[in-house]
Amino acid sequence: MTRPALAAFCLAFAMPLAAQQTMPPAPFAYRQLEDPAQEAAAQELMETLRCLKCQSQSIADSDAPMAGDMRHQVRIRVAAGESPDEIRSWLIQRYGDYVSYKPAVSATTWPLFAIPLLLIAVAGAILLRRFRKRA
Amino acid sequence: MIAELGLAALWLAAALAALQMIAGFLALRAGNASELAALIRPAAIVQGVLVTFSFAMLVWLFAITDLSVKLVASNSHSLKPLVFKLSGTWGNHEGSMLLWVMVMGLAGALIALVERRLPERTMNATLAAQGVVSLGFYAFLLLSSNPFERLPVPAAEGMGLNPLLQDIGLAFHPPTLYLGYVGLSVAFSFAVGALLTRQVTPDFARAMRPWVLAAWIMLTIGITAGSYWAYYELGWGGWWFWDPVENASLMPWLAATALLHSASVLASRDALRTWTIMLGVVAFSMSMVGTFLVRSGILTSVHAFAVDPERGTFILVLLGIFIGGALLLFALRANTISEGERFALASREGALVFNNVMLSAILAIVLLGTLYPLLTEAFDVRVSVGPPYFNPVGAIFAIPMFAVMAVGPLLRWREDRIDRIGKEVALTAALVVAALVLTSLLTEIGLLPLLGLAFGIGLAVASWLPLRGRNLARTPLATWGMVVAHFGIAVALIGMASESAFTKERLAAIEQGDTATVGPWTVVLEGVEPVAGPNWTAVQARLSARYGDGEARELTPQSRNFWAPPQQTTESALATRWNGQLYAVVGDRSPDGRWQLRLWWKPFVTLIWYGGLLIALGGLLALIGRVLTDLRHRRLAARIAERRADREALA
Amino acid sequence: MSWRLWVPLFAFAAFVGLAAYQLTQPKDDFVQSGMVGQPLPYFDLPPAMDGVEGVASGTFADGEPRLLNIWASWCLPCIAEAPQLESLEQQGAKIVGIAVRDRPEDVAGFLAQHGNPYTHIGRDDLSEVQLAIGSSGVPETFVIDGQGVIRYQHIGDIRARDVPILLDELEKAR
Numbered sequence: 016m017t018r019p020a021l022a023a024f025c026l027a028f029a030m031p032l033a034a035q036q037t038m039p040p041a042p043f044a045y046r047q048l049e050d051p052a053q054e055a056a057a058q059e060l061m062e063t064l065r066c067l068k069c070q071s072q073s074i075a076d077s078d079a080p081m082a083g084d085m086r087h088q089v090r091i092r093v094a095a096g097e098s099p100d101e102i103r104s105w106l107i108q109r110y111g112d113y114v115s116y117k118p119a120v121s122a123t124t125w126p127l128f129a130i131p132l133l134l135i136a137v138a139g140a141i142l143l144r145r146f147r148k149r150a
Numbered sequence: 151m152i153a154e155l156g157l158a159a160l161w162l163a164a165a166l167a168a169l170q171m172i173a174g175f176l177a178l179r180a181g182n183a184s185e186l187a188a189l190i191r192p193a194a195i196v197q198g199v200l201v202t203f204s205f206a207m208l209v210w211l212f213a214i215t216d217l218s219v220k221l222v223a224s225n226s227h228s229l230k231p232l233v234f235k236l237s238g239t240w241g242n243h244e245g246s247m248l249l250w251v252m253v254m255g256l257a258g259a260l261i262a263l264v265e266r267r268l269p270e271r272t273m274n275a276t277l278a279a280q281g282v283v284s285l286g287f288y289a290f291l292l293l294s295s296n297p298f299e300r301l302p303v304p305a306a307e308g309m310g311l312n313p314l315l316q317d318i319g320l321a322f323h324p325p326t327l328y329l330g331y332v333g334l335s336v337a338f339s340f341a342v343g344a345l346l347t348r349q350v351t352p353d354f355a356r357a358m359r360p361w362v363l364a365a366w367i368m369l370t371i372g373i374t375a376g377s378y379w380a381y382y383e384l385g386w387g388g389w390w391f392w393d394p395v396e397n398a399s400l401m402p403w404l405a406a407t408a409l410l411h412s413a414s415v416l417a418s419r420d421a422l423r424t425w426t427i428m429l430g431v432v433a434f435s436m437s438m439v440g441t442f443l444v445r446s447g448i449l450t451s452v453h454a455f456a457v458d459p460e461r462g463t464f465i466l467v468l469l470g471i472f473i474g475g476a477l478l479l480f481a482l483r484a485n486t487i488s489e490g491e492r493f494a495l496a497s498r499e500g501a502l503v504f505n506n507v508m509l510s511a512i513l514a515i516v517l518l519g520t521l522y523p524l525l526t527e528a529f530d531v532r533v534s535v536g537p538p539y540f541n542p543v544g545a546i547f548a549i550p551m552f553a554v555m556a557v558g559p560l561l562r563w564r565e566d567r568i569d570r571i572g573k574e575v576a577l578t579a580a581l582v583v584a585a586l587v588l589t590s591l592l593t594e595i596g597l598l599p600l601l602g603l604a605f606g607i608g609l610a611v612a613s614w615l616p617l618r619g620r621n622l623a624r625t626p627l628a629t630w631g632m633v634v635a636h637f638g639i640a641v642a643l644i645g646m647a648s649e650s651a652f653t654k655e656r657l658a659a660i661e662q663g664d665t666a667t668v669g670p671w672t673v674v675l676e677g678v679e680p681v682a683g684p685n686w687t688a689v690q691a692r693l694s695a696r697y698g699d700g701e702a703r704e705l706t707p708q709s710r711n712f713w714a715p716p717q718q719t720t721e722s723a724l725a726t727r728w729n730g731q732l733y734a735v736v737g738d739r740s741p742d743g744r745w746q747l748r749l750w751w752k753p754f755v756t757l758i759w760y761g762g763l764l765i766a767l768g769g770l771l772a773l774i775g776r777v778l779t780d781l782r783h784r785r786l787a788a789r790i791a792e793r794r795a796d797r798e799a800l801a
Numbered sequence: 802m803s804w805r806l807w808v809p810l811f812a813f814a815a816f817v818g819l820a821a822y823q824l825t826q827p828k829d830d831f832v833q834s835g836m837v838g839q840p841l842p843y844f845d846l847p848p849a850m851d852g853v854e855g856v857a858s859g860t861f862a863d864g865e866p867r868l869l870n871i872w873a874s875w876c877l878p879c880i881a882e883a884p885q886l887e888s889l890e891q892q893g894a895k896i897v898g899i900a901v902r903d904r905p906e907d908v909a910g911f912l913a914q915h916g917n918p919y920t921h922i923g924r925d926d927l928s929e930v931q932l933a934i935g936s937s938g939v940p941e942t943f944v945i946d947g948q949g950v951i952r953y954q955h956i957g958d959i960r961a962r963d964v965p966i967l968l969d970e971l972e973k974a975r
Contacts, residue, residue: 036873036875036901036902036903037875037904037907038902038903038904038926039740039741040738041926041927041928045657045659045737045746045748046657046659047655047656047657058655062537063536063537063538065534065536067832067937067938068937068938069452070450070451070452071391071393071394071450071451071452071534072391072452073391073536075386076384076386076388076391078385078720078737080902080928081928081931081937081938084927084928084929084931084932085928085932087927088929088932106932107835108835108836108935109834109835109836109932109933109934109935110832110834110835110935110937111531111532111832111833111835112531112532112533112534113532113533113534113832114534114832115534116534116535116536116537116538116539117536117538117539118533118534118535118538118539123526123529123531123533124522124526124533126518126522126525127518127519127522127535127539130514130515130518131515131518131543131546134511134514134515134547135511135546138507138508138511138547141507142503142504142507145503146494146495146500428809432809435813439816442820446820446824447828448820448823448824450830459824459825459828462820462824463821463824466817466820466821466824469817470817473813474810474813474814474817477809477810477813478810480806480809480810481806481807481809481810484806485803485806521816521819524819524820524823525819527823527826528819528822528823528826532832
């Protein structure tokens, strides 16, 4: 159910013209890396990192300056040889799990992974019960 | 004057809903027909008329930009083009809530007017249930979200509508979505009515089916339209993000799809009674939960409405009463629903049970992922759950479902053997494996897109197999509907996989006259000019795009500045070919004079939405088929009754 | 079979309970920094305008606890917190500022209008330091102890009631 949005939505995609910072975007905010493999890895990572100033968008989908700065960081680190997982951990160390759209298995997220397994078991049980009785 | 008329109509409609509710429940208890029972249908019909009138008044107020009404002053502007003034009626919380109750009222009126196939008692119970739910939402509107509230002093000028919503997509997306979303209330009321009167029968399923189909078709169109709108409007080419509000529209769709199939089984084979009732309740419950999540502000989303915990509490109470009540009724009464006919594992019913279980599992996953951040926040921990979770975990259940979807329609009812359809199964399996092998040899794409592509191709062929050996001219329309809808799923799947795997992106900062390339396209920046619109000014880039050696096409992406409210948006430009779309966006100019250009080449991305439309078309064919069959049966029954009467008269 | 029929109702009740609880909680959009308790990462920023000194991580490791204020001239709440920063400075707090994405002229203009409570002001054009210490917006204020370890984070503008809290945290960091 998609809904029209409020000012918060505006801030995510389009900057209000008042109180706008005027510095140019970071060098690699809108510039791709030369090496296509590196750029692909960076892009994949950026699509799973959260823009902290937006209302639920990845940094790959946002024009917010901070998202641009984060993209810059991701790209220069990938170019410098860091692995995407290292960069993700670096960000999680600073902002917590909130910054990553890819939940890792941990003390706070284990139900997210346990419940699908439970669902598989329940689905299997339902199907077995129904058909073993009837066979 | 107009606002007061609209408000008065709304109060009257609410009163009629109350009458509908009371009369319905009294009639239920009294047993045989009473005077009160005779009022139920007329009450529902007049209620529908009144609430539509009320909505029409609100639309009128927006059309003339009556700035003495608070809602118009905060959401409209006199310079807005008329079409956006009108669609702005539902571009806000109160207006869209009024749209919600209007659809509910119209749905109730329509069943009251048209539905004659159920025993009168069950109809009364159904209309009573519809009345209860409507009453709750009328109360919400009238007591906490009055759309007709006046300002003590009329505003000098309106605050305007969010520029991102000033788009033709806004005209289409919410109304179709609501027709679907809220149309499912009919299924809910039917399920409650059937539980109350213990009438879970094939007749009940046959009666409910067209209503579910109609709501489901609109919901499919609404979601498809919303996805396409987000794709071209937001400037990044994304078409689904598992955002909480997007999920809030998907969950009812998943439940409704399962309900559709379940009701079909109940109608033709008198099996899956409990499933059908459960799904009927769940589908609309998901709609209501979705409304709550979006309007209460407890979840962060780009789509979220006014953050107002007070309104959220009101809706939560309504939810507690309606969903809690229905689920309680289910727990108490479902035991009395006798088990229907039996069937074997390898049978069409078996395949449909599998389908139900898988769809319900996916629904549970989406619900879990959407609500999980809410749960952790109660412990002061913040997590984000997004595509990297939903895609793979959903696929665990979706892939087996697609496999069964390919062969299920070929199975016979009640009992069948897999080896009877051995050839078809082998063909489909061979296609899937061949696609898997070829694609992984020729390209390097991730596992999920690979599976999606392979199963999409397999399903695309398999969906037509049920027509094999049939006289096509005499195949029922409903069967055509099934084939087209399943084919639509395959098409959409191929589109999604292709977009995910083969999209090429190019960010370029170029000067006028320079070239950028993306995939097989060559794009030249011919020039950049200022342009102006009714309530905006923009910087427009003129691009000349050429596919390979083909002819050059002109694309004009814009970067727009609105002033009421002040905001900047990007308008993307699309060049569509049979094999995909070029997506172009112009950004800011860097200090050295070069323009930021964002280009994407998305092969076969349009299949996603064509697939969605095909699914809806399939549903429409099935709906028409069923309605025509039903009319034919009624005419036949009427003629038989007439003949019998004649014979008796002669005797 | 019958107990299974109650599962949906109980699941729904759990949801209502959770939602009801969350509705009572104030909406909190802040992202806490995970670097509280960690030492400041190495950085060295140029001055934000003429006539002031830049900021480096070394500025903090001299035994004296300081406040680190992340701000910008284009940030409206920063105007609101200027008097509180003034008050903190007068009460003995040493405040180091980092201006995020700001031009020297704008920095100078802002300080001329609202006062300059800073001992050093660095310019962070790419939000590098902001990202490195886990700050997600402006304004934010950190308490850094004498060894350069981040001890406390205050998100948002400083209100009058936050001034004693910050002074207290500064004392604790001593």
